[in-house]
Amino acid sequence: MSLVESYPDGVRDVLRDHGVAGEDFVIALESDIGPDGQFGRQWLMATPERLFVVQQENGVPEVARQLPLGDVNRAAAESMVGAGVFRVTTNGEPEELLRYSNAKGKQFGKAARKLQEIVTEGKEPFHDDDEEQSTCPSCSRPLPPDTKVCPQCINRRKTLARLFSYMMPYWKLFLVTLILGGLAMGSELARPLIMEALIDWVFTEQRPPQASSLMLGFLGALGGTNLMSQQGQHPELFVPLLLVLLGLALLGLVNGLILSRITPWLAQILTRNIRQELYEAFQRLGLKFFDKKNVGSLMTRVTQDTQSLNNLLSDALPEAFWMIGTFVIITTILLIKDWQLALIGMIPGPLVMVVAGWFFKRLMPNFRRMWSRWSRLGSVVNDSLSGIRVVKAFAQEGREIDRFSTRNDDLFQTGVTIERYFWVMMPTIGFIIGAGTLLVWYVGGGKILAGRISLGELMAFTMYLGQILPAFRWIGRLNQWITRSLTACERIFEVLDTTPEVYESDETVSVPNIEGHVKFDDVTFGYDPNKPVLKNINIDVKPGEMIGLVGPSGAGKSTTVSLICRFYAAQQGTLSIDGVDIRKISLHDLRRQIGIVLQEPFLFSGTIAENIAYAKPEATLEEIMDAAKAANAHEFIVKFPDGYDTQVGERGGRLSGGERQRVSIARAILHDPRILILDEATASVDTETEKKIQDALARLVQGRTTFAIAHRLSTLRNADRLLVLERGEQRELGTHDELLEADGLYSRLVKMQSEINEIRAVDG
Amino acid sequence: MSSATEQSTTEKAQADAGWQQWQVRYFEPGEIELIDTGKGVIHLVTEDRCWLDVRFRWCFPQSKPGRYLSISTARDDEIGVIREPAQLPKEARRICEFGIELRYFVPKITRIYKADSRAGLVYLITETDRGEKEFAVNDPRENILQPQPGRYLLQDVHGNRYEIEDVSQLDQKSQVEATMLG
Numbered sequence: 001m002s003l004v005e006s007y008p009d010g011v012r013d014v015l016r017d018h019g020v021a022g023e024d025f026v027i028a029l030e031s032d033i034g035p036d037g038q039f040g041r042q043w044l045m046a047t048p049e050r051l052f053v054v055q056q057e058n059g060v061p062e063v064a065r066q067l068p069l070g071d072v073n074r075a076a077a078e079s080m081v082g083a084g085v086f087r088v089t090t091n092g093e094p095e096e097l098l099r100y101s102n103a104k105g106k107q108f109g110k111a112a113r114k115l116q117e118i119v120t121e122g123k124e125p126f127h128d129d130d131e132e133q134s135t136c137p138s139c140s141r142p143l144p145p146d147t148k149v150c151p152q153c154i155n156r157r158k159t160l161a162r163l164f165s166y167m168m169p170y171w172k173l174f175l176v177t178l179i180l181g182g183l184a185m186g187s188e189l190a191r192p193l194i195m196e197a198l199i200d201w202v203f204t205e206q207r208p209p210q211a212s213s214l215m216l217g218f219l220g221a222l223g224g225t226n227l228m229s230q231q232g233q234h235p236e237l238f239v240p241l242l243l244v245l246l247g248l249a250l251l252g253l254v255n256g257l258i259l260s261r262i263t264p265w266l267a268q269i270l271t272r273n274i275r276q277e278l279y280e281a282f283q284r285l286g287l288k289f290f291d292k293k294n295v296g297s298l299m300t301r302v303t304q305d306t307q308s309l310n311n312l313l314s315d316a317l318p319e320a321f322w323m324i325g326t327f328v329i330i331t332t333i334l335l336i337k338d339w340q341l342a343l344i345g346m347i348p349g350p351l352v353m354v355v356a357g358w359f360f361k362r363l364m365p366n367f368r369r370m371w372s373r374w375s376r377l378g379s380v381v382n383d384s385l386s387g388i389r390v391v392k393a394f395a396q397e398g399r400e401i402d403r404f405s406t407r408n409d410d411l412f413q414t415g416v417t418i419e420r421y422f423w424v425m426m427p428t429i430g431f432i433i434g435a436g437t438l439l440v441w442y443v444g445g446g447k448i449l450a451g452r453i454s455l456g457e458l459m460a461f462t463m464y465l466g467q468i469l470p471a472f473r474w475i476g477r478l479n480q481w482i483t484r485s486l487t488a489c490e491r492i493f494e495v496l497d498t499t500p501e502v503y504e505s506d507e508t509v510s511v512p513n514i515e516g517h518v519k520f521d522d523v524t525f526g527y528d529p530n531k532p533v534l535k536n537i538n539i540d541v542k543p544g545e546m547i548g549l550v551g552p553s554g555a556g557k558s559t560t561v562s563l564i565c566r567f568y569a570a571q572q573g574t575l576s577i578d579g580v581d582i583r584k585i586s587l588h589d590l591r592r593q594i595g596i597v598l599q600e601p602f603l604f605s606g607t608i609a610e611n612i613a614y615a616k617p618e619a620t621l622e623e624i625m626d627a628a629k630a631a632n633a634h635e636f637i638v639k640f641p642d643g644y645d646t647q648v649g650e651r652g653g654r655l656s657g658g659e660r661q662r663v664s665i666a667r668a669i670l671h672d673p674r675i676l677i678l679d680e681a682t683a684s685v686d687t688e689t690e691k692k693i694q695d696a697l698a699r700l701v702q703g704r705t706t707f708a709i710a711h712r713l714s715t716l717r718n719a720d721r722l723l724v725l726e727r728g729e730q731r732e733l734g735t736h737d738e739l740l741e742a743d744g745l746y747s748r749l750v751k752m753q754s755e756i757n758e759i760r761a762v763d764g
Numbered sequence: 765m766s767s768a769t770e771q772s773t774t775e776k777a778q779a780d781a782g783w784q785q786w787q788v789r790y791f792e793p794g795e796i797e798l799i800d801t802g803k804g805v806i807h808l809v810t811e812d813r814c815w816l817d818v819r820f821r822w823c824f825p826q827s828k829p830g831r832y833l834s835i836s837t838a839r840d841d842e843i844g845v846i847r848e849p850a851q852l853p854k855e856a857r858r859i860c861e862f863g864i865e866l867r868y869f870v871p872k873i874t875r876i877y878k879a880d881s882r883a884g885l886v887y888l889i890t891e892t893d894r895g896e897k898e899f900a901v902n903d904p905r906e907n908i909l910q911p912q913p914g915r916y917l918l919q920d921v922h923g924n925r926y927e928i929e930d931v932s933q934l935d936q937k938s939q940v941e942a943t944m945l946g
């Protein structure tokens with residue numbers, strides 16, 4: 001994302017009058033909100049020396065504000081509700097320069113950081129992230145979040161081609177389906193022709209005035225005679241023709257049976273392979289990828305998008321293939337037979353398309369409405385049933401029933417609307433097709449009476465029309481259907497194409513045995529680079545030292561430890577372990593030697609033993625038990641009927657909070673990390689359990705560099721030093737005694753907590 | 765330690781840390797003075813001190829628009845709440861409105877030219893009280909809310925917000941297009 005966008009000539013000219021040449025700009029951004037608060041335009045322009053705001057007066061650009069950058073102390077992009085404000089502080093006084101909608105938020109945020117970098121003379125350079133694009137580069141329409149796939153302009157041919165590349169290993173089978181499909185189509189299309197022959201040659205003696213030589217040759221071969229010269233009926237052809245019909249039916253059956261084995265398999269195997277690749281890609285991606293996306297939308301990719309891909313392969317594409325194939329062939333046959341009649345017969349086609357289109361345009365929003373109302377109804381039911389205890393406890397059954405009844409009525413209304421449309425649409429289309437067929441009978445009948453075509457031909461004609469006309473209902477939809485599936489497909493490819501988290505790179509340094517010397521050197525970090533969550537953190541931690549992180553919630557404690565795990569990378573400053581920049585340490589080495597115990601420990605569904613051995617699957621049973629013993633977990637585990645083989649349930653739901661916590665500590669102990677991170681490991685358990693966990697932790701921290709976060713400051717009494725954070729700023733650093741002595745924030749926190757504890761003691 | 769000193773220690777800690785205020789402080793209309801610097805920045809003067817560069821936020825922007833306006837510092841510590849901003853003296857009210865205007869940018873949709881959905885997104889071409897706007901809404905279930913029947917709150921893919929105050933007040937064509945909103 002560039003900070004210099006293109007700007008109109010008028011802007012360039014007015015700035016040239018202020019002595020600025022175009023190539024000097026370091027920032028040239030256009031806002032989408034005008035100075036009057038209406039959607040409009042204004043520009044923020046900056047050279048290394050000066051800052052300008054250009055606004056339009058009756059369409060003529062004018063410099064509304066200019067500032068020497070030397071006077072600027074601070075530049076910030078502040079986000080508001082639905083918009084953002086660009087502010088600068090000059091000579092200590094804050095001032096608003098312009099506003100922009102959130103669509104422009106990222107650019108202006110970046111501009112603010114750029115200005116900040118200039119005014120601090122490069123003392124605060126920032127490492128730029130690869131920013132997400134929010135509008136489609138080719139059509140500049142907004143993109144859906146979490147993806148760069150623009151549904152408006154996906155390249156269908158390219159996506160299809162890529163999809164087919166997955167088919168290559170199975171090309172033989174694919175060829176077979178094509179051939180069989182072709183045969184099936186042939187047998188389907190031949191039937192009306194046989195019927196025609198039956199009527200014209202066997203039941204009547206109405207010869208078609210110009211019977212095709214192909215047909216004559218075919219019948220001649222069947223009957224063993226030269227039909228050209230023969231007049232009258234040919235009863236000898238009756239049985240052979242029926243046999244041919246039977247043969248076609250059999251061919252269709254066999255074809256169908258074989259296809260029914262191959263097509264779904266082919267579609268499923270492709271889907272399976274792509275789903276597998278997608279999941280593997282997910283596992284390789286960095287945390288940052290997942291941060292901005294919600295689990296739901298990622299689940300959707302694995303489940304719905306791949307399902308939609310499967311639908312495309314097993315339904316939409318074969319259907320399209322069939323429709324287009326029969327359409328082309330039948331139209332050709334009809335045009336050759338009698339182009340006038342063919343054109344008349346086709347009249348209902350476009351009509352059906354238009355009418356169906358009209359109805360669908362009205363139906364689709366209602367389908368959407370129906371769908372969203374369904375899910376709203378579902379969430380009402382889900383809410384009140386999963387919270388049924390709360391409902392009953394507060395005696396709110398009546399209110400819940402009302403809530404349901406409103407949703408239920410909504411659903412009823414939409415359902416009625418949809419049904420009405422359907423009940424009108426179907427007969428209307430039926431009528432159009434019926435009327436069209438009547439027209440064919442009228443014109444065709446006239447031609448029969450005039451002796452220009454035969455009865456059989458007319459029959460074949462109407463049969464063919466019957467085969468293709470109903471398809472017109474869906475032709476308009478087919479396109480959308482395929483586009484939708486291809487978009488899903490493209491979203492999958494997008495994940496596959498995202499650069500995975502790099503475990504090793506050229507610059508990677510292998511640190512197989514970390515000593516545990518962790519150093520923060522002026523580290524600044526924000527999940528959103530505009531809003532630093534940690535500011536200029538400096539701390540040098542000796543191997544084996546235990547650091548307590550203290551501060552109000554939201555201060556940035558968890559964020560600090562995420563940086564040590566390199567879940568995220570700092571934007572300014574460096575973080576090093578054993579003197580090596582953490583960005584260069586091989587992720588494998590790093591993660592292998594870091595252990596984390598979180599407030600809400602995450603257990604995977606499986607047995608207790610499996611969970612303890614998660615990071616070391618090759619651990620022996622005795623190692624597992626030792627770890628559990630050290631974690632004060634062994635005793636409660638063996639009390640379970642199934643001991644270590646107890647299933648913990650989804651997310652470990654069958655264990656209590658304290659039990660889960662101790663299992664996760666055992667997991668960390670077994671992992672035997674050099675650097676240990678305890679993030680509020682004891683916050684959610686009772687005092688009794690806390691005591692046990694404390695003991696377990698005390699054993700765990702021995703000889704490891706430890707970062708412990710705790711709300712209860714007493715928990716941190718073993719810490720060698722304490723780092724006090726507030727709003728991402730490092731307020732204090734020192735030992736417990738030093739900090740008490742300093743009488744700062746920490747000492748106040750301690751006093752407040754001991755007061756609270758006194759109250760507890762009195763109450764209890 | 766006497767209980768009085770203990771009291772003051774706690775208070776000091778609260779004031780400094782700013783994260784343990786037990787009660788909302790309400791300002792009566794005459795109690796405060798607002799100063800507009802003319803540069804998009806507003807200062808607040810209360811009886812005990814002066815606060816530079818304050819921020820305004822509605823406590824209940826949807827359910828109680830126009831009431832309970834929270835004023836906070838640039839660091840987002842709340843200073844106090846005005847129950848009825850409408851009762852402020854004229855000048856203060858103007859500044860208040862200006863401050864709110866700075867914070868909330870929620871165009872009201874007055875006409876929907878076209879609404880259609882493609883690949884899970886709803887694309888809208890609208891006229892708002894802030895000019896014409898074309899935007900797209902993703903995941904309509906999350907981003908199109910109907911707090912009251914007929915009232916819609918929309919959030920587009922960039923996090924911009926829009927509001928339809930009452931869909932039945934729109935013209936016929938817009939109402940048909942609004943079916944798309946669910």
Ligand SMILES: Nc1ncnc2c1ncn2[C@@H]1O[C@H](COP(=O)(O)OP(=O)(O)O)[C@@H](O)[C@H]1O
Pocket residue numbers: 291527528533551552553554555556557558559560
């Ligand atoms: N994944 C995230 N994405 C964006 N912001 C986050 C994320 N995690 C935390 N934050 C924000 O960062 C700040 C610090 O959070 P955190 O480090 O979790 O605080 P603490 O652990 O001290 O309570 C908070 O304002 C929080 O809202």
Ligand SMILES: [Mg+2]
Pocket residue numbers: 557558559679
């Ligand atoms: Mg935390």
